[in-house]
Amino acid sequence: MAEYPNDLIEDHVRLSALVVELVKRYNKRIVIHVIDPQSAVGFYKSLRYWVRKYPTFIIDGDEKVTGWDQARLEEALGERLSN
Numbered sequence: 001m002a003e004y005p006n007d008l009i010e011d012h013v014r015l016s017a018l019v020v021e022l023v024k025r026y027n028k029r030i031v032i033h034v035i036d037p038q039s040a041v042g043f044y045k046s047l048r049y050w051v052r053k054y055p056t057f058i059i060d061g062d063e064k065v066t067g068w069d070q071a072r073l074e075e076a077l078g079e080r081l082s083n
Helices: 006-029 040-048 070-082
Strands: 056-059 063-066
Touching: 006 070, 056 070, 063 070
Parallel strands: none
Antiparallel strands: 056 063
């Protein structure tokens, strides 16, 4: 990790903390897949969902939440889980 720029390390730590928080809050009610946008799968999914900014969370294959707004992400998850 020491070889990476500080901003990438900070984003990694921030994303990890967010994923851990979501897992604690929603337990087995959600499944989280973290995909590297530079991988072949990540490239494909970026094209498929028209993702241009990261992080982007795809909920049930049709709703996108882009950015670090945890409240907006949880609102979208809550709406989906209540249906």
